[in-house]
Amino acid sequence: MAAAAPRLTVPAALLAVVHNTATALVPVIMGLAIDRALQTGDPVRLAGWLALLGVTFLCLALAFRFSALLAARAVQLVEHRLRVTLSGSVLHPSDGRVGRADGVLLSTATNDLTRLSTAVNLGVYPVGELAGITVVAISLLVIHWPLGLAVLLGAPVVVWLMAALSGPFARTARHAQGLLAEAVGRATDLVTGYRVVKGVRAEDEAVRRYRHESRAALDGAYVNVGALGRYLAGSNTVGGVFVAAVAGLAGYHAVTGAITIGELIAVAGLTQALLPPLNLLTANAGAVWAAAVGSGGRVLELLRAGGAAPRPDTAAPPAPDAPPMxxxxxxxxxxxxxxxxxxxxxxxxxxxxxxxxxxxxxxxxxxxxxxxxxxxxxxxxxxxxxxxxxxxxxxxxxxxxxxxxxxxxxxxxxxxxxxxxxxxxxxxxxxxxxxxxxxxxxxxxxxxxxxxxxxxxxxxxxxxxxxxxxxxxxxxxxxxxxxxxxxxxxxxxxxxxxxxxxxxxxxxxxxxxxxxxxxxxxxxxxxxxxx
Structure with missing residues (x-):
C-alpha cells in the first residue's frame, strides 16, 4: 500500500527513523552527561551535553512533525486514487454494481476505503518504531551485552505474540464492517423511498426493519470493540512484562556493580523508551492491519466483481450514427x-x-x-x-x-x-x-x-x-x-x-x-x- 505513493512515504519513513532514533538516544545522552560531566564537576562539559540534548529534542520534534505531515498526505492521496478506481468500477458500462444496494456501495466507498488507505501508515511508522527498537538494543549491547542480547531475542517474540493476539480482532472487524454497510444500505433505501413508504402507510414496518439492521450493526460493533479491548489488554500486558524483565535485569547488574550510575540511568531510560515503540508497533501492525484487511477484502470483492465481465469482441461494433437493428x-x-x-x-x-x-x-x-x-x-x-x-x-x-x-x-x-x-x-x-x-x-x-x-x-x-x-x-x-x-x-x-x-x-x-x-x-x- 505504501508503494502507491513512494515520493511521500519514503521521506516520511526516513523522518520517522530519525524521530525514533533521536528519542532512543535521549537516555543515552543523559547517562553520558551524568558519567562524564556531573561526576567530574565540569560545567563546560555539562553545557555541551545539555546543548547536544537540546539539539536531539529539536531533531525528534521536527522529524515527527514532517513525517506525520507527509504520511497524512500519502493517506489522502491513496484514498483518493482508490475511490476513483472504485467509482470507475461501479460506474463502468459493464454494470459494476454487481447486485449491491446503493447504501452498501456508499459504505464501501467511504468507511472501508478510509480504513484501507490508513494502511499506508504501515509503511511509515512501523519502520521508525523498528529503528527505535534497534537503537535501544544496540545501546544496551554497548552498555552491557546480556541486556542487549535479552532485547534482541525477546523483542521478536513479543512482536509475534502481539500479532497473534490480533487474529480475533481482525475477524470481528470485518464482520462488524459488513453489518454497518447493511445498516447504511437499509437507511439509504428508507430515505430514498420515503414518499412511497408514507403513501402505503408502511412506516412501522420500515422502522422495524431498520431497527433490526441497526441493532445488528450495534451488536457487531460491541463485539468488535470487545475484541479490540482484549487485544490491547493482551498486547500491553506482553509488552509490559517484557520491559519489566529488562528493567529488573538492569537493576540487578547495577547492584552488583557491573554498570555505572550513568549507565543505570541510561538503561532505565532505554527500557522506558522501549515500551512506546513496541506498543505503537503492535497497534499499527495489529489493529490497523486487521481493520485494513477486513475493509480491503470488501473493496477487492467489489473491484473483482466489477471487472468480471467477459472480454468484449470489438470486431463488429454498432455504428453510433446509423440506427442499428x-x-x-x-x-x-x-x-x-x-x-x-x-x-x-x-x-x-x-x-x-x-x-x-x-x-x-x-x-x-x-x-x-x-x-x-x-x-x-x-x-x-x-x-x-x-x-x-x-x-x-x-x-x-x-x-x-x-x-x-x-x-x-x-x-x-x-x-x-x-x-x-x-x-x-x-x-x-x-x-x-x-x-x-x-x-x-x-x-x-x-x-x-x-x-x-x-x-x-x-x-x-x-x-x-x-x-x-x-x-x-x-x-x-x-x-x-x-x-x-x-x-x-x-x-x-x-x-x-x-x-x-x-x-x-x-x-x-x-x-x-x-x-x-x-x-x-x-x-x-x-x-x-x-x-
Whole structure:
C-alpha cells in the first residue's frame, strides 16, 4: 500500500527513523552527561551535553512533525486514487454494481476505503518504531551485552505474540464492517423511498426493519470493540512484562556493580523508551492491519466483481450514427426494432423489469433475456460502443443536483437540440428556455420538482442525447392525462429517423407506435433484476 505513493512515504519513513532514533538516544545522552560531566564537576562539559540534548529534542520534534505531515498526505492521496478506481468500477458500462444496494456501495466507498488507505501508515511508522527498537538494543549491547542480547531475542517474540493476539480482532472487524454497510444500505433505501413508504402507510414496518439492521450493526460493533479491548489488554500486558524483565535485569547488574550510575540511568531510560515503540508497533501492525484487511477484502470483492465481465469482441461494433437493428429475445419470442421504427411493448411488470435490466446490463449472460445489436450479442460488444448506440431511460431515472441546464449539459447537446428535447417532453411549464426555466434548481435527485416534473426532465435528457436507439420504460406514469397526451403526440416527431422502443402499458403511448408487441411472461429466474 505504501508503494502507491513512494515520493511521500519514503521521506516520511526516513523522518520517522530519525524521530525514533533521536528519542532512543535521549537516555543515552543523559547517562553520558551524568558519567562524564556531573561526576567530574565540569560545567563546560555539562553545557555541551545539555546543548547536544537540546539539539536531539529539536531533531525528534521536527522529524515527527514532517513525517506525520507527509504520511497524512500519502493517506489522502491513496484514498483518493482508490475511490476513483472504485467509482470507475461501479460506474463502468459493464454494470459494476454487481447486485449491491446503493447504501452498501456508499459504505464501501467511504468507511472501508478510509480504513484501507490508513494502511499506508504501515509503511511509515512501523519502520521508525523498528529503528527505535534497534537503537535501544544496540545501546544496551554497548552498555552491557546480556541486556542487549535479552532485547534482541525477546523483542521478536513479543512482536509475534502481539500479532497473534490480533487474529480475533481482525475477524470481528470485518464482520462488524459488513453489518454497518447493511445498516447504511437499509437507511439509504428508507430515505430514498420515503414518499412511497408514507403513501402505503408502511412506516412501522420500515422502522422495524431498520431497527433490526441497526441493532445488528450495534451488536457487531460491541463485539468488535470487545475484541479490540482484549487485544490491547493482551498486547500491553506482553509488552509490559517484557520491559519489566529488562528493567529488573538492569537493576540487578547495577547492584552488583557491573554498570555505572550513568549507565543505570541510561538503561532505565532505554527500557522506558522501549515500551512506546513496541506498543505503537503492535497497534499499527495489529489493529490497523486487521481493520485494513477486513475493509480491503470488501473493496477487492467489489473491484473483482466489477471487472468480471467477459472480454468484449470489438470486431463488429454498432455504428453510433446509423440506427442499428435491435433484437430482444425473451424465451422463445424475438422482438425486432428495425432502424427508424417506433415499437411499443406491452408486458407485465416482471417481464418489463427483466427486459429493462437486460438492456441496461447486457453483459450479464445469466439472464434469460438476450439482447442483440445487428445480430451480434450485446454481451460481446464493447460497452462504450453499445452505450453510444443504445440508450436506456429507466422508469426511475436519477437527476443530479444543480439546474435544469446542468442536467441537460451532461448530454453534450447543442442549445437548439436541448430546447427541442424540453418541448418534446412537455417541460414548458417549468423549464422553458423562453422564461429562463433552464436556471431552475432541481435539488438533490430532483427533490425540488414534482414527480411529474422529474419524470419529464429525465425524458428530456434522454431525448437530448439523440441516441440511435432509445428505450423508454413507462415515461409518463407521473403526469396528468393532458400532459401525457402531449408527450405521446410529440414522441414521433422528436424521434424521426431514429429507433425507439417504448415499454409501457399506457394506451396513449401505444397508440402512436408503428406496432405493438405483447410478449409472454418470462420465468422467475429470468426476472432477476439488478438493483
Amino acid at each position: 435491435l433484437e430482444v429475445v425473451l424465451g422463445d419470442e424475438r422482438v425486432r426494432i428495425a432502424p427508424g421504427e417506433l415499437v411499443g411493448l406491452r408486458a407485465d411488470d416482471r417481464t418489463a423489469d427483466a427486459l429493462v435490466a437486460a438492456l441496461l446490463g447486457p453483459r450479464d449472460t445469466s439472464r434469460a433475456v438476450e439482447v442483440l445489436v445487428d445480430g451480434v450479442p450485446a454481451s460481446r460488444l464493447d460497452p462504450a460502443r453499445y452505450r453510444a448506440a443504445v440508450l436506456v431511460a429507466p422508469h426511475e431515472a436519477a437527476l443530479f443536483s444543480g439546474t435544469v441546464a446542468d442536467n441537460l449539459d451532461l448530454t453534450g447537446a447543442a442549445p437548439e437540440h436541448r430546447a427541442t428535447a424540453l418541448w418534446a417532453a412537455a417541460c414548458e411549464d417549468f423549464a422553458s428556455p423562453a422564461t429562463h426555466g433552464l436556471d431552475t434548481e432541481v435539488g438533490e435527485n430532483g427533490n425540488r420538482l414534482s414527480g411529474g416534473q422529474r419524470q419529464r426532465l429525465a425524458l428530456a435528457r434522454a431525448y437530448a442525447r439523440d441516441a440511435p436507439v432509445l428505450v423508454l420504460h413507462e415515461p409518463t406514469t407521473a403526469v396528468d392525462a393532458v400532459t401525457g397526451a402531449a408527450v405521446a403526440d410529440r414522441l414521433r416527431r422528436v424521434r424521426t429517423d431514429r429507433s425507439t422502443l417504448v415499454i409501457t402499458a399506457s394506451p396513449v403511448l401505444l397508440a402512436v407506435c408503428d406496432r405493438v408487441v405483447t410478449p409472454g411472461p418470462v420465468t422467475v429466474d429470468a426476472a432477476r433484476v439488478a438493483p
